Amino acid sequence: MSSSTLSRQTSQPRTTRSPGIKAGLSLRRSRDTLNGWAFAAPFLIFFLVFLIWPILYGFYMSLTGKSLTGANDTLIGFSNYAEAFADAGMWRSLGNTLYFTVISTVPLVLIALVMAALLNIGLPAQWLWRLSYFAPFLLASTVVSLFFVWMYNPQLGLINDFLSKFGIAKVGWLNDPNVAMWSIVIATLWWTVGFNFLLYLAAMQNIPVQHYEAASLDGAGAWRQFFSITMPQLTPTTVMIVLLQILASLKVFDQIYQMTGGGPGGSTRPVVQYIFETGFTGYRLGYSAAISYIFFGLIVLVSALQFVITRRRSV
Amino acid sequence: MKQFESLTGKQLTRRQLLTGSALLGGGLLATSLTGCGGAAQAGEVREIGFWHLLSGGDGTKMQAMIANANQANPGFKVHPTVLAWGPPYYTKLAMASAGGRPPEVAIMHASRVPGYAPGGLIEPWDLGLLAENGITPENFAPRIWEKGQQDGKVFSLALDSHPFIMFYNTDIAGKAGLLESNGLLQEVNSPDAFKAMALEMQKVTKAHGLSLGYLNLGAQMWRLFYTLYKQHGAEIVLTPGQPMQADRDAAIESLEFMASLFDDTIAAKGNDINTGIAEFVRGDSGMLFSGGWELPTMKKAKLPVDAATIPTLYGTPASYADSHSFVLPRQLVVDEEKRKDAYKFVSDILKGSLLWAEAGHIPAYQPVVQSPAYGELTPQIHYANAADIINYDPEAWFSGSGSDWQNYFAEYIQNVLLGRTKAAEGWDGFVARTNDLLSRPNPV
Numbered sequence: 001m002s003s004s005t006l007s008r009q010t011s012q013p014r015t016t017r018s019p020g021i022k023a024g025l026s027l028r029r030s031r032d033t034l035n036g037w038a039f040a041a042p043f044l045i046f047f048l049v050f051l052i053w054p055i056l057y058g059f060y061m062s063l064t065g066k067s068l069t070g071a072n073d074t075l076i077g078f079s080n081y082a083e084a085f086a087d088a089g090m091w092r093s094l095g096n097t098l099y100f101t102v103i104s105t106v107p108l109v110l111i112a113l114v115m116a117a118l119l120n121i122g123l124p125a126q127w128l129w130r131l132s133y134f135a136p137f138l139l140a141s142t143v144v145s146l147f148f149v150w151m152y153n154p155q156l157g158l159i160n161d162f163l164s165k166f167g168i169a170k171v172g173w174l175n176d177p178n179v180a181m182w183s184i185v186i187a188t189l190w191w192t193v194g195f196n197f198l199l200y201l202a203a204m205q206n207i208p209v210q211h212y213e214a215a216s217l218d219g220a221g222a223w224r225q226f227f228s229i230t231m232p233q234l235t236p237t238t239v240m241i242v243l244l245q246i247l248a249s250l251k252v253f254d255q256i257y258q259m260t261g262g263g264p265g266g267s268t269r270p271v272v273q274y275i276f277e278t279g280f281t282g283y284r285l286g287y288s289a290a291i292s293y294i295f296f297g298l299i300v301l302v303s304a305l306q307f308v309i310t311r312r313r314s315v
Numbered sequence: 316m317k318q319f320e321s322l323t324g325k326q327l328t329r330r331q332l333l334t335g336s337a338l339l340g341g342g343l344l345a346t347s348l349t350g351c352g353g354a355a356q357a358g359e360v361r362e363i364g365f366w367h368l369l370s371g372g373d374g375t376k377m378q379a380m381i382a383n384a385n386q387a388n389p390g391f392k393v394h395p396t397v398l399a400w401g402p403p404y405y406t407k408l409a410m411a412s413a414g415g416r417p418p419e420v421a422i423m424h425a426s427r428v429p430g431y432a433p434g435g436l437i438e439p440w441d442l443g444l445l446a447e448n449g450i451t452p453e454n455f456a457p458r459i460w461e462k463g464q465q466d467g468k469v470f471s472l473a474l475d476s477h478p479f480i481m482f483y484n485t486d487i488a489g490k491a492g493l494l495e496s497n498g499l500l501q502e503v504n505s506p507d508a509f510k511a512m513a514l515e516m517q518k519v520t521k522a523h524g525l526s527l528g529y530l531n532l533g534a535q536m537w538r539l540f541y542t543l544y545k546q547h548g549a550e551i552v553l554t555p556g557q558p559m560q561a562d563r564d565a566a567i568e569s570l571e572f573m574a575s576l577f578d579d580t581i582a583a584k585g586n587d588i589n590t591g592i593a594e595f596v597r598g599d600s601g602m603l604f605s606g607g608w609e610l611p612t613m614k615k616a617k618l619p620v621d622a623a624t625i626p627t628l629y630g631t632p633a634s635y636a637d638s639h640s641f642v643l644p645r646q647l648v649v650d651e652e653k654r655k656d657a658y659k660f661v662s663d664i665l666k667g668s669l670l671w672a673e674a675g676h677i678p679a680y681q682p683v684v685q686s687p688a689y690g691e692l693t694p695q696i697h698y699a700n701a702a703d704i705i706n707y708d709p710e711a712w713f714s715g716s717g718s719d720w721q722n723y724f725a726e727y728i729q730n731v732l733l734g735r736t737k738a739a740e741g742w743d744g745f746v747a748r749t750n751d752l753l754s755r756p757n758p759v
Contacts (some may be wrong), residue, residue: 069434
């Protein structure tokens with residue numbers, strides 16, 4: 001049914017009603033509208049005050065030389081952006097963020113999938129597995145960071161102590177520029193993989209068991225069933241997990257700030273830390289806002305790309 | 316809907332009545348709360364906010380000093396708020412002051428004042444009011460009093476100076492034959508002599524001679540570097556808009572010496588600050604380079620410990636240090652009574668800073684330093700001479716204790732200390748990074 005037919009049908013009876021009923025209806029409709037706005041108001045107010053206004057004000061700030069001390073609040077056009085594009089520190093931290101995103105997203109998705117698949121085959125004491133896989137996700141970033149800083153300690157740490165029993169030389173887990181980012185990825189993996197695991201497990205348990213029964217009758221083995229039934233059925237979940245993971249990894253800050261402070265040699269400093277440093281400890285709020293907007297642009301770009309890819313798949 | 320008649324005869328809906336009751340209840344609650352305040356006002360006890368960043372052994376001492384001041388002054392009650400050292404503290408203080416609603420008084424490192432005073436985040440002390448409370452410039456060592464000034468005004472009042480010093484284990488030093496007849500460590504005056512001494516201690520401990528934790532902590536690397544650099548008699552000058560002025564040879568020589576210490580014999584190649592201290596406390600090294608503020612940790616561990624300033628290895632006695640200083644953060648509305656209380660509170664703390672000396676710091680208030688009680692404090696008295704040779708960070712809006720600049724130092728120097736980069740390369744990288752900062756607009 002087309003929309004024009006629908007509107008004709010709904011508008012027809014109204015013309016036959018008396019003016020009194022019409023006025024009553026219109027009064028009722030306007031009251032409904034008011035009630036609707038009243039119900040939506042708490043959300044709308046929060047949305048406007050805590051999202052829309054900061055976004056607009058942040059952009060305005062990026063066009064000024066505003067300092068944390070309140071000085072220099074004058075418009076300076078796009079010169080903060082020009083400075084940021086020529087700033088090696090920003091590019092390096094942006095590169096670190098992208099590097100972390102790439103090397104963390106792949107294992108965080110694949111390992112979650114393997115963990116969910118292992119559990120889905122029907123291991124005993126399921127609750128225990130689910131708990132142990134998911135429990136680290138509930139810890140605060142400070143706890144996880146402290147825990148790993150101790151384990152990674154080159155002199156007294158558990159890991160180097162263990163490796164030394166096999167004659168392996170001490171590894172500078174958090175102080176070797178070639179290793180530090182990987183160490184953070186390992187800690188992040190342990191900490192957050194449980195969330196992706198849970199999403200995968202829920203999706204796997206939603207696949208109708210009849211599919212597997214039919215495949216068994218046709219003589220398909222476990223691997224064939226996994227690749228021909230499970231994986232295709234999980235495609236929407238995988239797309240969602242990958243998108244969520246990329247966005248989460250792009251925003252990385254806490255664990256890096258606490259484990260390495262961005263070092264050694266700036267090799268792990270993510271762009272969010274660079275924004276924090278230029279704005280809050282370096283006082284340059286306007287410049288910091290400009291870098292935030294460049295980063296915001298990058299996130300929008302990634303999300304748009306993902307959206308296009310997803311739409312193409314679903315078409 | 317059931318309706319109720321109000322006193323004025325106007326009818327109320329149930330909802331209106333409930334709303335009214337809620338407001339009335341809230342009003343009563345508010346009145347009762349104000350009642351507390353009212354009672355307080357009647358008793359003239361004013362609440363004074365005080366922010367500081369002292370959370371270890373010295374935090375306990377500060378708490379005791381605040382309690383003493385509160386007891387001595389029934390007219391006010393100081394409420395301390397303790398925040399984490401470094402960026403968390405300084406960003407919060409700057410933001411509270413920018414917003415005009417900071418506490419009445421706060422502690423800052425003297426080296427951070429140049430980043431706060433020009434932007435109007437803190438206000439100068441009134442010398443007249445200070446004098447009324449018995450605090451005059453003569454009460455401070457000239458070097459420390461001078462550091463509190465910006466453009467001729469006094470912006471910070473030092474509570475102490477806390478130098479980077481050398482702790483040593485007297486048992487280990489004794490076994491290594493390194494103690495003089497007076498029980499103090501032998502003096503050394505060259506890099507090679509120092510390394511030889513550390514190696515003698517290593518023979519006793521079988522682990523290391525010296526401990527210095529520095530991994531991922533720019534402050535620790537900077538403290539030792541700046542001590543050694545200043546021992547060359549060299550300067551660093553930071554002027555916005557101009558390249559950094561420094562003695563490259565002195566810097567590289569200092570860095571090369573530091574790197575030579577971390578050979579896994581004299582000192583462990585990779586200790587962070589906590590494992591460095593733990594190593595010394597365990598007796599796995601004979602010496603520890605650290606701040607005087609670690610003294611309570613050593614005392615608690617009942618370690619046979621003594622202390623001295625870091626040996627003069629390059630001719631000029633020098634020691635890196637900073638001062639915990641009192642500042643008046645900028646308030647939008649100043650309550651003059653509370654302001655006067657803040658002066659009284661600070662003067663009381665300064666006069667009672669013998670307690671502060673027990674935490675390992677050197678009091679800035681000279682009558683305390685000259686008191687017989689301070690003369691009996693060991694090992695504090697053995698490094699009290701540091702107050703005469705202290706060097707604060709070079710002045711700039713971005714330098715000072717816990718600043719990003721110290722972190723940038725770590726970015727280039729950690730790899731030098733780990734033997735991955737040449738000292739010259741690390742130093743030049745740091746200079747380039749500093750020049751980049753100096754070339755940008757000054758935000759304060």
